[in-house]
Amino acid sequence: MREPAGVRDGMKIHLRMLGCRLNQSEIDRMARQLEQQGHTLVNDAAQADEVIVNTCAVTADAVRSGRKLIRELHRQNDRAHISVTGCHAQLAPQEIAALPGVVRVVGNLEKDSLVAQITGQPVAEFDLEPHERQPYPGAGARTRAFIKVQDGCDNACTFCVTTIARGAGRSRPANAVVQEINSLHQAGYQEAVLTGVHLGSYGHDLGDPDGLRRLVQRLLAETAIPRLRLSSLEPWDLAPAFFDLWQNPRLCPHLHLPLQSGCDDTLRRMRRHTRQHAFRALVQAARAAIPDVRLTSDVIVGFPGETDEEFARSEAFIHEMDFAGLHVFRYSSRPGTPAAKMRGHLPEATRQARSQRLLAHAAAQEERFAARYAGRALPVLWEHISGASEHGFLQGGYTHHYLRVQAVHPRILTNHITPALLGAYNQGAVQATPVIE
Numbered sequence: 546m547r548e549p550a551g552v553r554d555g556m557k558i559h560l561r562m563l564g565c566r567l568n569q570s571e572i573d574r575m576a577r578q579l580e581q582q583g584h585t586l587v588n589d590a591a592q593a594d595e596v597i598v599n600t601c602a603v604t605a606d607a608v609r610s611g612r613k614l615i616r617e618l619h620r621q622n623d624r625a626h627i628s629v630t631g632c633h634a635q636l637a638p639q640e641i642a643a644l645p646g647v648v649r650v651v652g653n654l655e656k657d658s659l660v661a662q663i664t665g666q667p668v669a670e671f672d673l674e675p676h677e678r679q680p681y682p683g684a685g686a687r688t689r690a691f692i693k694v695q696d697g698c699d700n701a702c703t704f705c706v707t708t709i710a711r712g713a714g715r716s717r718p719a720n721a722v723v724q725e726i727n728s729l730h731q732a733g734y735q736e737a738v739l740t741g742v743h744l745g746s747y748g749h750d751l752g753d754p755d756g757l758r759r760l761v762q763r764l765l766a767e768t769a770i771p772r773l774r775l776s777s778l779e780p781w782d783l784a785p786a787f788f789d790l791w792q793n794p795r796l797c798p799h800l801h802l803p804l805q806s807g808c809d810d811t812l813r814r815m816r817r818h819t820r821q822h823a824f825r826a827l828v829q830a831a832r833a834a835i836p837d838v839r840l841t842s843d844v845i846v847g848f849p850g851e852t853d854e855e856f857a858r859s860e861a862f863i864h865e866m867d868f869a870g871l872h873v874f875r876y877s878s879r880p881g882t883p884a885a886k887m888r889g890h891l892p893e894a895t896r897q898a899r900s901q902r903l904l905a906h907a908a909a910q911e912e913r914f915a916a917r918y919a920g921r922a923l924p925v926l927w928e929h930i931s932g933a934s935e936h937g938f939l940q941g942g943y944t945h946h947y948l949r950v951q952a953v954h955p956r957i958l959t960n961h962i963t964p965a966l967l968g969a970y971n972q973g974a975v976q977a978t979p980v981i982e
């Protein structure tokens with residue numbers, strides 16, 4: 546591992562991340578801290594003095610991609626000092642330290658001090674000053690902010706490396722979350738997405754089993770951010786009364802409930818705390834309480850011992866649930882997890898074939914959900930511009946229930962929420978016409 550650079554003012558810093566929204570929220574937060582300290586965030590790694598990479602270890606592919614990214618960054622700029630954090634850095638620090646250009650490997654528990662370690666300057670616990678309205682190079686655009694409210698997990702799903710990499714569950718104080726969201730809203734953000742490794746357990750470590758519901762109530766009462774969204778929620782964390790929160794239209798009608806398998810036997814081996822009947826009841830309660838709710842999920846195919854019959858049961862249940870979107874993961878053995886030691890690991894060809902079947906199903910479900918809204922005007926938060934033509938700018942954004950929308954309009958709509966008339970669904974996005982006076 547190379548020596549870290551000395552502390553300097555006005556450094557140029559390039560930020561990269563792989564993996565989940567939690568990693569995104571952490572890199573966004575580092576961006577804000579660096580900018581507050583007067584450093585410059587650059588889009589191009591070749592111009593950077595320092596590079597920060599937030600890695601992921603959820604699958605073997607994610608691990609490979611992280612290492613490849615670090616090598617590539619070093620090829621682009623062999624003068625830059627690379628600091629690496631995240632789940633892969635936590636689990637395999639020596640492997641990361643041996644990569645070219647790496648000067649610092651920081652585990653997840655010390656991640657909050659990474660910016661201070663690089664710059665030698667203290668960081669604010671949350672952002673007190675409004676920022677200028679412009680996207681952070683290498684971080685998310687300033688329309689939708691990911692807010693980490695919780696880290697770690699006390700469950701023990703047998704496939705999951707995240708608990709090993711992130712440790713026990715711990716929650717941020719609600720006051721700090723309220724202040725951070727107010728600051729982000731003042732800075733121009735229109736949407737806040739609450740994230741955590743196990744978001745549904747928010748507050749449990751502080752002695753409040755109803756912590757997430759109380760946090761959302763406070764955020765709706767004490768902030769004016771136009772949109773609040775919850776990221777992934779484990780299905781066993783939610784009581785039906787939780788859905789009463791959606792009586793407030795600022796809470797986006799989008800629920801991501803990771804199922805992982807629709808077969809009870811597989812769920813038992815995964816040590817998931819849900820079964821078909823409980824999941825079905827939860828989905829029915831959500832659909833009854835939240836008009837227009839968009840329900841999405843995750844599923845792992847090819848878990849050790851998943852027979853053809855188990856997969857068929859899982860597939861039938863997934864059809865029945867009629868998700869509007871589905872992330873399909875091929876099981877990937879992660880060292881240190883109980884599943885890695887189980888019998889019945891399946892050949893790649895079987896995992897691939899099952900994945901293809903569910904992906905085809907997921908694409909059809911997504912299209913069907915989008916078709917329901919054709920001809921309706923829904924509010925869209927416009928997030929980016931991807932091109933221009935003689936008719937205007939090609940703009941992209943999301944509805945409140947997280948349907949991706951594209952439109953051409955002569956005015957730049959970025960960071961505004963405007964109604965748009967939804968049309969046909971094409972290649973993952975709904976074509977729309979903004980309704981602007």
Ligand code: SF4
Pocket residue numbers: 698699700701702705706707708742743779
């Ligand atoms: S709930 Fe299960 S899958 Fe999710 S982080 Fe915890 S152990 Fe991992």
